[in-house]
Amino acid sequence: xxxxxxxxxxxxxxxxxxxxxxxxxxxxxxxxxxxxxxxxxxxxxxxxxxxxxxxxxxxxxxxxxxxxxxxxxxxxxxxxxxxxxxxxxxxx
Amino acid sequence: xxxxxxxxxxxxxxxxxxxxxxxxxxxxxxxxxxxxxxxxxxxxxxxxxxxxxxxxxxxxxxxxxxxxxxxxxxxxxxxxxxxxxxxxxxxxxxxxxxxxxxxxxxxxxxxxxxxxxxxxxxxxxxxxxxxxxxxxxxxxxxxxxxxxxxxx
Numbered sequence: 744x745x746x747x748x749x750x751x752x753x754x755x756x757x758x759x760x761x762x763x764x765x766x767x768x769x770x771x772x773x774x775x776x777x778x779x780x781x782x783x784x785x786x787x788x789x790x791x792x793x794x795x796x797x798x799x800x801x802x803x804x805x806x807x808x809x810x811x812x813x814x815x816x817x818x819x820x821x822x823x824x825x826x827x828x829x830x831x832x833x834x835x
Numbered sequence: 836x837x838x839x840x841x842x843x844x845x846x847x848x849x850x851x852x853x854x855x856x857x858x859x860x861x862x863x864x865x866x867x868x869x870x871x872x873x874x875x876x877x878x879x880x881x882x883x884x885x886x887x888x889x890x891x892x893x894x895x896x897x898x899x900x901x902x903x904x905x906x907x908x909x910x911x912x913x914x915x916x917x918x919x920x921x922x923x924x925x926x927x928x929x930x931x932x933x934x935x936x937x938x939x940x941x942x943x944x945x946x947x948x949x950x951x952x953x954x955x956x957x958x959x960x961x962x963x964x965x966x967x968x969x970x971x972x973x974x975x976x977x978x979x980x981x982x983x984x985x986x987x
Contacts (some may be wrong), residue, residue: 766859766958773962796859796958797975803983 747815748783751784756784756833758796759805764833769796776814778827785786837912837969838958840864841953842906842927843919846892848870852917852950856957864961866953867908872897896923905942906924913941913966915956917973919949941966947973 760768769807772779772793779793785808791798795810804810810830814822839856844847849870856866870894873884890949905914923943930941945952952973958970959970 762954763858765871769958770962795972797955797972801979 745815745817747813747817748823749811749813750827751809751811752827752830754804754806754830756783756806757806758800759808760799760802760810762800764830765796765827767833768793768804768826769800771829772822775814775818775822775825777819779819779822780813782811782813784811787831793818800808836864836963837955837966838867838908838910838914839960840908840914840916841866841868842868842896842901842903842916843868843870843917843949844894844896844923846889847926848863848949850889852953855950855984856902856953858957859954860957860961864955864957866907867891867904867909868899869887869904871895871975879956896926897930898926901927904931904984905930905934905938909938909941911941913943915960915966915970915973916944917947917949917953918944918958943967944971945970945973947976951976951979 750789780790781793781802782790783802783804786803788802791801793799812823826830838844841849849868853866853868860866872895873887874893877887877891892920908914916927918927927944929944955976956969956973959972
């Protein structure tokens, strides 16, 4: 069993985790074999599957909310890097 | 990749849902919008269908138009039909009854709410998931609370 890697990231986009970013996250997440989960730490949401748009929409993440992204699997590090890169690019 | 067919009583609703869904999907995903019925006299005036304006459509749905859309856009991967209400459902069922059984077998009328269902279906279909997977994800939307309220 591979270890679970985690990273925390604060959403800087004025619209938070809006639909299009959600779609991009799901698309990126589906390129990896790793199990990728997200949690809205600010809302104390349950863990959701990053590969499902339906579950991502339930995070209801707004600007300033902290997301915790976890990944487990052979390409977990690459998956986390890709997810973070996407969210950071979105904030710029 | 499957095809999405959006069926509404309203031309504007169908077009709007298609735009929302298209934003969530890769360009290769076919999303077809079918909304409203031509107002009386429009077709008799000889206006070609592809140059009809939104004002040329009244509210309603039409089994023949649904049938034609499925025949035009059918793919072996399947067609997921997302409907709004009542007679749109019945007309979609009628259209499937008029298709050859093997064609109809690869079509599915979804129980999903139209707007949210189309958005989820667009993402799932764009990922290359099969008809049953896409429909299951879209239908699951109905069980998600839009507004999170503290328990009473």
